[in-house]
Amino acid sequence: MPAADQSSKDASFDQQTDTSEKEEKFDWYAQWYPVIPVCDLDKRRPLGKKVMGIDIVVWWDRNENEWKVFDDTCPHRLAPLSEGRIDQWGRWQCVYHGWCFGGSGDCKFIPQAPRDGPPIHTSSKACVAAYPSCVLNGILWFWPNADSQYKDIFSKEKPPYIPEIDDPSFTSRMITRDIPYGYEILIENLMDPSHVPYAHYGILKVPRSSER
Ligand code: FES
Incomplete structure (x- = not known):
């Protein structure tokens, strides 16, 4: 093969590799994540929770009439x-x-600041990170990146929606359980159905395959 042909083939291979690497890149912190079913929230009390390794607090903002998700710090x-x-x-x-x-994470008041002093509460350093959030399918979702570029992310990208959950002709029940392990352990477990008759013995009615 002429050297020129070979080098153009190499360049094309490199380009394809670059493209597939770019396509495979997944940003874990640019996705919607479910926090909790709204029926489990209490408008009078905050809820502290760790999601995606981030400590968050959920609270009801009566001024904006919506749930807020703040960094819990x-x-x-x-x-x-x-x-x-x-x-x-x-x-x-x-x-x-x-x-x-306030609901946007802006500091409204610092009790110790002199009233006739500079308005230090307006400093960006006095703000708390407020994450984009929304309610869909009766679930509170949050976007784990408080950067201003994601402020209106809900108008561009929505969490996954299951119409049957909101359809009154279907029955649905929300159950949550916090399990302290990562998704990869869960996926491995879900893809291993052979454990079900044993690990869930007496709970799920699945016949054992080769019982004698
Ligand atoms: S630590 Fe929150 S007001 Fe001081």
Whole structure:
């Protein structure tokens, strides 16, 4: 084969490899993830939870009439915001020094700041990360990246939707269970049906295959 032909073949192979590598790249932090069924939430109380390795707090913002998902870390001294409370104006209040936040994660009030001093609560350093979130199929979902480029992500990309869950002619039941392991262990388990008659003995009615 002439050298020129070979080099163009090599270039084409390299290009294909580059393309397939790009196609295979999956950004785990640019996807919707279910947090909890809404029926398990209480508008009077926060819910602290770890999802995708991120500590989050879910709370009901009565001013915007929607659930909010914040990073569970106060920007002041890193206290868990899930220990906080909703103040009389419906803002999220940190339990440590009382900083208050609006539904976008913006700091509304710093009790210790002098009233006639500079408005330090407006500093971006005083904001808490607010993740995009939505309710679909009766489930609260969140997008684990608070970068401003994802602020309106719901208008461009939606979580997976199962119409039957919202269809009253079907019955549905939500059950959640926190299991402290990663998805790869779960997938391995789900692809291994031979364990079912034994590990779930007496729970699932599946006949054992080669019993004598
Ligand atoms: S740690 Fe939250 S207000 Fe100080």
